Every structure is written in C-alpha cells, then in structure tokens.
Amino acid sequence: MEDYEVSRVEQTEDPLIHFALFADSDPTTFDEAVQNKNWRVAMDAEIKAIEKNGSWELTDPPKGQKTIGVKWVYKTKMNKNGEIEKYKARLVAKGYKQEFGVDYKEVFAPVARLDTIRLAIALAAQNSWFIYQLDVKSAFLHGDLQE
Structure with a gap:
C-alpha cells in the first residue's frame, strides 16, 4: 500500500485494513478456487x-522438447444489475514461457476485420439470410501443432 497515494487515510494505520476492498475478488490460485462449490462447478464445466x-x-x-504448463483463470461475470450471472473458469496455456525460434516459429491470430463483418451483415440483410452468432469456447486448443 505504500506504493499508492491514498487520500484522507491516516498513513500510520495498518495497511492491511485497506485490503478489505478485495475481499470479494476472484480467486487467483487453484487452491483458493477449489474451496468454493461455484468455482468447482465452473472448472468441471x-x-x-x-x-x-x-x-x-x-x-x-x-x-528434446519441453512441456508448456497450464493455469486456471477465474472471472465472476456480473449482469447489468451488479448481481452474479455466472462463474467463469478457463484453463489457459502458459504461453509466456515459450521462446520464439525454440518453442515456436510463427505467430497466427485469426481476426475478422470490421469491414468484413459489415459486408457479411449487409449481404445477409439484402438476401434475407439468417445470421447466427456463437462463441467457440477453447477454440485456441484446436490448432494442429508439430511441436
């Protein structure tokens, strides 16, 4: 807390009392999350x-190849009223431990340009086509890798 300037707070107070602001924050470790039924259900899903x-x-x-670890990332999703909508747990690769040229040789991230999306919507409207939107969970895990 000494790294931050806090107005109207006596600096001689115990800095731990200010951590009450983070009491309802998302878990940062598996050991924390596994103690809560809601997070266990989210991880199982x-x-x-x-x-x-x-x-x-x-x-x-x-x-001769090393493995890349994984970690859990937790996020509580709220609705517009500030109430908990769902608990979201994602298993993600620790890609930050990789070295270019050693662990991988190219980077590819498919992205749709806004112009392309506008064109697709315009064509659908012009031809009375139906449009469906979906979210592909864990799509990044479906790449074919040689490594």
Whole structure:
C-alpha cells in the first residue's frame, strides 16, 4: 500500500485494513478456487467442454522438447444489475514461457476485420439470410501443432 497515494487515510494505520476492498475478488490460485462449490462447478464445466471437443489427448512430449504448463483463470461475470450471472473458469496455456525460434516459429491470430463483418451483415440483410452468432469456447486448443 505504500506504493499508492491514498487520500484522507491516516498513513500510520495498518495497511492491511485497506485490503478489505478485495475481499470479494476472484480467486487467483487453484487452491483458493477449489474451496468454493461455484468455482468447482465452473472448472468441471470447462474440463467437460475440453473433453467433449476432443481438444487434446495426454501424450509424452517429443524427445528434446519441453512441456508448456497450464493455469486456471477465474472471472465472476456480473449482469447489468451488479448481481452474479455466472462463474467463469478457463484453463489457459502458459504461453509466456515459450521462446520464439525454440518453442515456436510463427505467430497466427485469426481476426475478422470490421469491414468484413459489415459486408457479411449487409449481404445477409439484402438476401434475407439468417445470421447466427456463437462463441467457440477453447477454440485456441484446436490448432494442429508439430511441436
């Protein structure tokens, strides 16, 4: 707390009392989250989605290659009234531990340009087509990798 300037607070007070602001924050570790039923349900749903999609299979790494770990990321989603809508848990790869040229040789992130989306919507409107929107959970896990 000494790194931050806090107005109208006596600096001689115990700085830990100000951490009450973070009492209802999302968990930062698996050990924290697993103690709460809501987070366990969210993690189970994520694992079931990964298994259902056949996103990966357990295997030994190729000789001379290191593994990349994973971690859980937790986020409480609120509705417009400020009430909890759902607990979202995602299993993400620790890509920040990779080295370019060693662990990977190219970077590719598919992105739709706004102009392309406008064109698709205009064509759909002009031709009376239906438009469906969907969210592909864990789409990043479906890439074919040689590494």
